[in-house]
Amino acid sequence: MKYEILEHPADLKIRAFGKTKEEVFLNIMRGMTENLRPAAERHGEIINQKFKVESPDLSALLVDFLSQILYFIQTQKIAYNNIKFDKFSDTEIEGEVEGKKVRGLGEDIKAVTHYDVLFVQKEDET
């Protein structure tokens, strides 16, 4: 399972999984993008967008990254679903996201919040 939707009365709450932190970032981005219900253009070209994020810690880094992606999606009308990381540390990431142009979005996400953000490493370190 890449991600699952959890219950929250007001908002969208997502739990993502991965063998690496990079994979968690990718899967939670996909969870967010898919829940915006993008309506893909039939012959949409693939678009790449560079990003760079610096934050005080890993949790803030994830929120700030997703906030940046949300901004790109809403202003560029592109559904991003792939990431290539050039740099990854707990306080800084840099790379490119890849996605396709969309005709519109079926749902709105106002913002990404810090509420209940938690990284958990399982005993087998996955």
Next chain:
Amino acid sequence: MIQKKDFLKISDWLWEIPKSFRQDMQVPARIYLSETMLGEAFKDRSLEQLVNVATLLGIQKYAIALPDMHEGYSSPIGGVAAIRTSDGIISPGMQGYDINCGMKLLKSNATEKEIRPYLEKLASKIQKEVPSGLGKGGQIKLDTNSLNNILEKGAKRLVEQGYGEEEDLINCESGGCLDFADSSTVSDFAKNRGRDQVGTLGSGNHFLEIQKVEEVFDEKTAEVFGLFRDQVVIMIHTGSRGLGHQVATDYIKEFIGLMVKYKIRVSDREFACVPFNSKEGQRGLEASACAANYAWANRQMIAHFIRKSWKSVLGSNADLLEALYDVAHNIIKIEKYNINGSETELAVHRKGATRAFPPGSLEIPEKYRKAGQPVLIPGSMGTASYVLTGTKEGEQSFYSTCHGAGRTMSRHEAARRMSGEEVVRNLREKGIVIKYDSFRGIAEESPMAYKDINNVVGVVHGAGLSKKVVKLKPIAVMKGE
């Protein structure tokens, strides 16, 4: 974990968690609920969140939750924190991301009987004129200069340009403009998100409704407000769209980075804050004011599109739709209160709470001053909405009352339990015209996902926070394309 034994019963409508409950509480936490509704409060984390609100630096008297309370993402939705400006903080998260999400009510001189033959056509026309704006934007695309004007002048700018009347500004909280707004405090990111969204509705629980006045509780106040039985009114629920969401995001991020400098710790990162009187705090307030102004402009533009649709369907001789009032339910307002015998300036943070100023308040239009400020409370889709009035007794909650019905379950659970088709069928069986884009969106807004609005309003009425004037029943619901 909070349990019922931790509460003190203050009255049939008011409960208190004392300051001694947790060491870091600055003030007690107070919750407005009936005893029968109290059980619901333990089903999510809203009470724990309210206790966290009580720890904010500079908070005065009580952390407050209204009866539509439910779990949010720092404060409960339905929360109020009044913070002393001289030595307290400002917290964008305590206001919410949809800055100045709020309500506007337009009233006609027509009755339901007169409008029924045109209702389907009117609802379709309004649906077309006012898009949701999701991923597609609205009719208006602004250049930077025009956008900055709106950020600094709000609804005033729209009226200057001919998208409304002077009366619209008189009948609007703060005249539709917080004049200390400074557009230079708003990032280009936020401006880019708001450039094509003026005149759009958004999604989720945002809506337009054509309603009728079903019941009048207070004939005298109804007359002052210009409301009568069977009258057709139109309710607008929307906010500052992507611009406001981004302003909140930007300042929460900035304030997280500044808390070390100011030696501030918070119980939840979403409360990120700085001293109100700091340079950064004032910038945050000015940016928030810009977003609030944008929301008032948004509702004013939507009102213009509705008026255009009204004339188009009913003919150019149709009476103008007049604004009753426009009021926010996610906002930070600077207000003065008597605290321990001294008049004290407070930054009242309302998150899912509506201002309800009493009779005599100079902040409300002169024609309403004897009656009190109109308070606009939407119910869940297809149920009922209310117009109430502010009261002197409301000072106990910093003149704040509920903002809606309050969710009881997640959107996903609502969509699992009921299909959009079923919700639409139920509405149509009640004679309600419904215009929508997605069945899923409808299912998520099903009335069963919310508390009973009649119970919620019953609490604020019983507690004296605001008094019922009329009950409104929907006859058409429009959710935006």
